[in-house]
Structure formats: C-alpha cells, structure tokens
Amino acid sequence: MRSSTKWRLSDRAGGWLGWASVGMLLAVCLSTSPLSAQGVDESEKIALYLDRVVALERTLADPTDLWVTKADLERVNDFVLKPEGACLGSLCIPVAGDSRETLLVERGGESWLNLTGFARKVGQEFVAESDPAVWSFGPIPAVRSALTKTAIAPDFALENRDGETVRLSDHRGKKVLILTWASW
Amino acid sequence: MAQDTGGQAVAEPFYEAANATYSAPVDERHVVSSLFGLVNVPSGIMVDEEGRIVRLDEGTYTREYKAGELSFGTNDYVPILRDWLENGEESELVFDVADMADQLAELSDAEARGDAHFRLASYFKLSGREELAQTHWSEAQRLNPDSWNYHRQDWSFTPQEAGRNWFEKFQSLGDKPYYKPMSETASSDEGSSP
Secondary structure, three states, X not given: OHHHHHHHOXXXXXXXXXXXXXXXXXXXXXXXXXXXXXXXXXXXXXXEEOOEEEEOOOEEOOOOOOEEEHHHHHHHHOOEEEOOEEEEXXXXXXXXXXXXXXXXXXXXXXXXXXXXXXXXXXXXXXXXXXXXXXXXXXXXXXXXXXXXXXXXXXXXXXXXXXXXXXXHHHHOXXXXXXXXXXXX | OEEOOOOHHHHHHHHHHOOOXXXXXXXXXXXXXXXXXXXXXXXXEEEOOOOEEEEEEEOOOOOOEEEOOEEEOOOOHHHHHHHHHHHHHHOOOOOOHHHHHHHOOOOOHHHHHHHHHXXXXXXXXXXXXXXXXHHHHHHHHHHOOOOHHHHHHHHOOOHHHHHHHHHHHHHHOXXXXXXXXXXXXXXXXXXXXX
C-alpha cells in the first residue's frame, strides 16, 4: 500500500520519490538475488569435516548459507579454487556460473565460495547449529569413492597417548594393523 | 586405537594394563570409524606397505571370549594376521583391490547424514554442550541404527542403563549377527592375490 501511495504522487517530487523507490528496490534485489550473502562477518563459526575442526577466519553474513574464503575452503576440505572450479587433485567441480545456485562471489576484493551450496552440488550431507554456529559436513561422495574404488586407506591424524600426532601415512612402507577398541 | 569420546582419561588405564609398546592413538571423535565406515568395536583394518587395505573385519578379538551364554570373537583372526605378516600379498587370506573395493560400501544418504550428526554431537560433547550433543547423538542413531558405535558411545554416558540398552538391542537382532562374519578365505576364486 505504501508504494502505491507513492505511485499516486504525480508531481516532480512524487515522480522522483517513485523512481527512488524503484532504485532502492532494484538495489535490494541486486544485492539479495540470487544470493543473500552480504558483508564480511567475523563472528566465531566452526566447520567440521573428517578429522578437522576449523575455526573460520571470516564468512559472509548470510542467514542460510555458509560462505568461506579460498584459504578457509582449503583448511576445511583441501579443495583449491582454480579457474576450472574447486579442485582436489584431478577432481574439479565447476563453481562459477552455476545456473541453479550461486556458488562463487567477489566481495571485498576476494573470492568467496558458498560451502553449503557446494555441498548440495556434490551430494555431501551436512547439518548445522546456529548457536553456537557450527556446520558439520559428512563425506563428499566423489572423494569417498576413491576408497571404495581403489581400496587405498584414507589418511588421518590423531594424537597418541604421549600427545604426539600420529598419521597413518607416517607408516607407509610398513604393514599396519589399525585396531579399534573402546572402554565402553 | 582407542575410539572413545572420553579420550585419554578413559583410554590410558587400558593402554597401561596392556603395556602398549605400539602406536596408541586416542580417537575422541570416531574419525577412523567415519573414514572407513566401521560400525562396531573391535574392528581391524590391515593396510599394506603401499597404503592399500587388504582386509577389514569386525569382531577382531585375539580369541573367542565367553560371557555367560554369549560368545564374542573368534580364534581365527590372529592366524589370519600372522599369515599376512609372513606372506604379504601372497597370503591367500587377504583381498585384491577389486574384492576389497567391493566390500567397502558407499554410504547411504541417511548414513552420511548420521555421520554429520555424530561429528557435531562429538564436537558439542567435547565442548561441554551436553544438550546439543544429545540432540545430535539421537539423530545419528536414528539415521544409522546399525551403528553400534553410535549407540554404545551414547549409552556410555548413562552407565546404569547401558547394559540393559545393549542387551535389548542385541536381542532385537534376531538371526542377524552382532559382528559381520569374518571371511576365512580371501576369495572363492583364484584371483585373491594381486
């Protein structure tokens, strides 16, 4: 109703107000569509994936999706932004110009990837809590299929009883038995 | 490798009692089970010199154990392990890439989502956010009810009920095995060795 009231103004000022309204509306549309990511958000946010707990340095303010920097993307899942897409070794997922969902934007002079949109694109399950803000990502099917196709054991890092970091890859060249047990 | 949200505090007495001289990591967030799709303990993964999995088994006790009328484990696992250590890829008890890959199943969407919930639950538990941890632990168990790891880790925080919870679920298995049966041969055909 308010906007129709403005449109009824027929004098110059009214016309100016009307166009100003259209301009403001367009500005809002341009900044919210097709994504709602706005300015840089430095509040604490955590991303969990495999054995990683990553405190994200910065995100973009967005009520639904999680936008991360190139550096944080690599810290979360080892994917690297390249001209051909987000890549892990020879696996590259195109992220620019996706017709269904915007996955890559430029803000503040740097590139940001929509990590939750990327997860949807590659069929990766994720769940999140807003307070505290934590995103937990399940396996990336295309990455896990390396295990189910080649039987190569994925590497992992854990602390041993002396507080030292132990990696499976530390034992390459030897036979290894990984034996899980629990106190429960 | 201790898989236990209780971490070093609960694992150390066992490692001390075992006088562990081997690499003894503590996996507070069940990372290894997540990576390899394990659903019960003990589980054993044999990895060769090139980093390739040649066997993955459940119920990998050193021998058969009796608990009343129930028995767990088998006397077969240690001989299988010894055979592999002695014969390497020539062992007839280990699998080639194709056979091993067939055993390493893709996760269903529900299992993958359960994995994400369990990871979140572990994070909140270790951060002292009990209520949030419980929410996501429950969801993980609902999505992947076959994971004894999820159930038993959760039940461990209410020890007065853990035994009853375990026995009820164990009984509900009916004819289904508690541990996936251990294969005593690598393959029914001659292609077991690479």
